[in-house]
Amino acid sequence: xxxxxxxxxIVISIRGVKKSFGDYEVLKGADLDLYERENLVVLxxxxxxxxxxxxxxxxxxxxxxxxxxxxxKDVSKLGPKELLALRLNVGFSFQxxxxxxxxxxxxxxxxxxxxxxxxxxxxxINYAVETVLDAxxxxxxxxxxPSELSGGQRKRIGIARTLILQPQIMLYDExxxxxxxxxxxxxxxxxxxxxxxxxxxxxxxxHDLTCAKETGDRIAMLLDGQFQKIGTFDEVFASxxxxxxxxxDYNFIV
Amino acid sequence: MLLELYRVHQFVxxxxxxxxxxxxxxxxxxxxxxxVGYRSLLLISLTGFITGIVFTxxxxxxxxxxxxxxxxxxxxxxxxxxxxxxxxxxxxxxxKVGSSIGAxxxxxxxxxxxxxxxxxxxxxxxFLVISRVIATTVTIPILTFYTALVGLIGGFVNVMFNExxxxxxxxxxxxxxxxxxxxxxxxxxxxxxxFTIGMVGCYQGYNSSRGTEGVGKAANSAVVIGMFLVFVEExxxxxxxxxxxx
Ligand SMILES: Nc1ncnc2c1ncn2[C@@H]1O[C@H](COP(=O)(O)OP(=O)(O)OP(=O)(O)O)[C@@H](O)[C@H]1O
Ligand SMILES: [Mg+2]
Numbered sequence: 001x002x003x004x005x006x007x008x009x010i011v012i013s014i015r016g017v018k019k020s021f022g023d024y025e026v027l028k029g030a031d032l033d034l035y036e037r038e039n040l041v042v043l044x045x046x047x048x049x050x051x052x053x054x055x056x057x058x059x060x061x062x063x064x065x066x067x068x069x070x071x072x073k074d075v076s077k078l079g080p081k082e083l084l085a086l087r088l089n090v091g092f093s094f095q096x097x098x099x100x101x102x103x104x105x106x107x108x109x110x111x112x113x114x115x116x117x118x119x120x121x122x123x124x125i126n127y128a129v130e131t132v133l134d135a136x137x138x139x140x141x142x143x144x145x146p147s148e149l150s151g152g153q154r155k156r157i158g159i160a161r162t163l164i165l166q167p168q169i170m171l172y173d174e175x176x177x178x179x180x181x182x183x184x185x186x187x188x189x190x191x192x193x194x195x196x197x198x199x200x201x202x203x204x205x206x207h208d209l210t211c212a213k214e215t216g217d218r219i220a221m222l223l224d225g226q227f228q229k230i231g232t233f234d235e236v237f238a239s240x241x242x243x244x245x246x247x248x249d250y251n252f253i254v
Numbered sequence: 255m256l257l258e259l260y261r262v263h264q265f266v267x268x269x270x271x272x273x274x275x276x277x278x279x280x281x282x283x284x285x286x287x288x289x290v291g292y293r294s295l296l297l298i299s300l301t302g303f304i305t306g307i308v309f310t311x312x313x314x315x316x317x318x319x320x321x322x323x324x325x326x327x328x329x330x331x332x333x334x335x336x337x338x339x340x341x342x343x344x345x346x347x348x349x350k351v352g353s354s355i356g357a358x359x360x361x362x363x364x365x366x367x368x369x370x371x372x373x374x375x376x377x378x379x380x381f382l383v384i385s386r387v388i389a390t391t392v393t394i395p396i397l398t399f400y401t402a403l404v405g406l407i408g409g410f411v412n413v414m415f416n417e418x419x420x421x422x423x424x425x426x427x428x429x430x431x432x433x434x435x436x437x438x439x440x441x442x443x444x445x446x447x448x449f450t451i452g453m454v455g456c457y458q459g460y461n462s463s464r465g466t467e468g469v470g471k472a473a474n475s476a477v478v479i480g481m482f483l484v485f486v487e488e489x490x491x492x493x494x495x496x497x498x499x500x
Contacts, residue, residue: 058373087375098370101361112374165374 008035011169011201012057017066018225019052026052028225029066034169034201039191041212042205043236043247044222050205051095053222054171057203058092059083071168088116091162091200095173097154099146105157106142109133112165132160135197136190152183156190163194170194170202176211188214209247265457269387272380279385286389294343294350294397301342302401306408309333314416323417327424328431330409331402335432336495339402340440341488344447347394348480352455355386356476359459360469368460383460387452394448395441402440435498443491447484454480 012034019027026049034040044050055061056068059075068075073086100108109129113120120128133139136156146154155175162170175191176184188211194200204215212219212233219236221229223243229236237248310330317323359382362368371378410424455476462472 055369060369060372084375084377087373090373092370092373094366094370096365098366100367100370101365102358111371112376115376116374161370161374 008038010034011036011071012203013067013069014053014057015067015069017053017056017063017068019049019056019061019063026225027056027063030222030225030227032220032227032230034203036201037195037199038217039195039202039204039215041216041219042203042222043207043209043212043219046207048222049225050222051173054092054173054203054205057171058087058090088165089168091165091167091170093155093159093162093170093172093175095177095205097146097151097158099149099154099157099161101146103146104142105133105138105144105146105149108146108157109161109164112161116165128164132164135163135193136160137186152179152187155179155187159187159190159194163198166198168200170200172202172204172206174205174207176206176208181210184208184211185214187211191215261461262457265460266453268379269383269453272377272384273388277380279381282381282385283388286385287393290347290351290389290393291397293354294347297346297350298343298397298401299404301346302339302404303408305338305342306330306334306405306410307412308408309338309405310409310412314412324427326413327406327409327419327427331406331428332431332436334402334405334409335436335440337488337492339405340398340444340447341484343394343398343401343444344451344484345481347390347397347448348451348454348484349477351390352451352476352480353473355390355452355455356458356462357469357473359383359386359456360462360472361466363460363462364464364466364468379460383456386456387449390452390455391445391448394451395444398440398444398447435495439491439495439498443487446487446491450483450487451480454483 010033012032014030014032017027017030018025030049030053032040032042042050042053052061056063057070057075059078062076070086071089073082075083075086078086100111103111106129109132110125113125113128129142130139133142136159138153138156138160141149141153141157146157149157159172159175172191175187179187191202191204192215195202202215204211206212216233218231219229219233220227221236221244223229229239229241229244236244239245310326313326313329314323317325317329359368362382368378368382371381406425406428410421413419413424458472458476458479462468
């Protein structure tokens with residue numbers, strides 16, 4: 001080990017990404033880097049393409065131009081096998097949780113494991129399920145169906161299902177949207193806990209500045225299909241930009 | 255329209271490509287087979303039985319005119335085996351199973367559950383589509399023979415009240431009249447029906463548009479297109495079997 005602190009490694013690198021749906025250009029040349037072990041918050045108005053961006057990162061959508069590099073691999077150029085391998089390392093927590101309706105919480109959590117870690121015994125799987133459930137504080141829900149859970153519980157189960165493969169990168173799509181303030185605080189600390197406990201690097205999409213402030217090491221502002229402002233929370237909101245100020249005013253004015 | 259055909263072609267090709275390579279979702283296939291059978295069993299039993307009774311009752315006067323009511327078992331049996339059972343089973347399954355596959359996959363699609371499977375490094379096509387199509391392709395032929403049997407029993411109920419034929423004799427005269435070709439043709443036909451119903455349901459659900467409206471549409475078109483294709487295939491199958499007979 002060298003005494004000198006080396007530059008943090010870049011785990012996701014996005015360059016000049018453009019994406020249109022029909023005539024509507026959503027992303028107009030987005031550039032962004034995610035460093036190892038950092039929580040990067042992406043802020044932006046509804047419909048600016050935040051969800052589209054992380055779907056491109058995980059290969060659910062393909063950009064029209066530009067490159068997306070994840071853990072050193074160009075996502076759009078991967079074959080099906082390599083993409084599967086990459087996805088084991090990239091967890092995606094969906095905006096609407098996307099739990100499997102027809103399965104219990106336990107089956108939801110087991111689902112990625114039994115398919116991708118075939119060597120695991122029943123006991124090891126149970127242990128993994130209990131560990132992540134405990135991490136999100138919902139051990140008691142193990143036999144319930146997703147329809148019996150509250151919105152906040154569903155979010156947390158969704159995060160747990162993503163954590164169970166122990167990904168290096170976590171992508172959170174609006175983890176606190178539509179939740180009460182106390183649940184938001186719980187989710188924020190869950191995100192921070194995940195980072196400390198599993199040493200993940202994360203992109204957190206949100207409208208919620210408290211969440212941004214609590215969880216974000218850096219903030220990136222997505223405006224008009226490009227990242228206009230990237231920096232710490234205070235740096236970003238020191239700006240006089242008419243498009244950034246309303247975010248702050250709305251969230252913190254009494 | 256052409257684009258749609260191309261997409262259907264791609265979907266079917268993808269099915270065969272994925273079908274040929276393991277791993278298979280064994281548990282899920284069995285669960286789906288059970289679902290397919292379970293969903294239509296009651297309705298099929300009822301329809302098959304009533305069709306058997308009614309068809310026998312309706313045919314009786316015409317045969318009686320020639321004093322040939324002893325031909326009833328073979329007449330009913332052949333009609334059931336060749337056409338009624340495969341068609342009834344397929345139509346009922348298209349209604350019950352096709353629509354529920356369309357709705358289920360459709361809602362999984364719009365609530366991003368299919369995307370969620372994909373990002374958790376599972377192949378949703380294999381888990382959802384392959385298992386369902388295998389299930390309908392295997393289960394619907396079995397249901398078809400079940401329908402034929404129930405229909406025969408229905409027919410016997412009518413015969414029982416009119417002649418004193420024993421069930422054994424009734425079945426015997428049915429067995430004497432059917433050929434190997436009848437059984438093979440029905441089996442192949444209902445395999446094709448089953449495949450069609452599963453495929454149409456999955457295609458509609460898997461490609462349903464965003465929003466809850468898309469789910470309803472997917473379920474609806476699964477039934478309409480499924481039934482339409484079943485009729486088309488029935489016509490083609492009849493032509494082919496005629497060709498083999500002559
Ligand atoms: N699969 C798709 N097909 C067509 N249009 C899409 C698709 N996905 C997203 N869009 C469009 O892209 C735009 C950006 O969508 P996106 O979901 O990324 O917004 P967002 O920034 O996540 O907003 P929100 O904060 O409300 O979640 C929207 O106008 C949406 O209609
Ligand atoms: Mg979004």
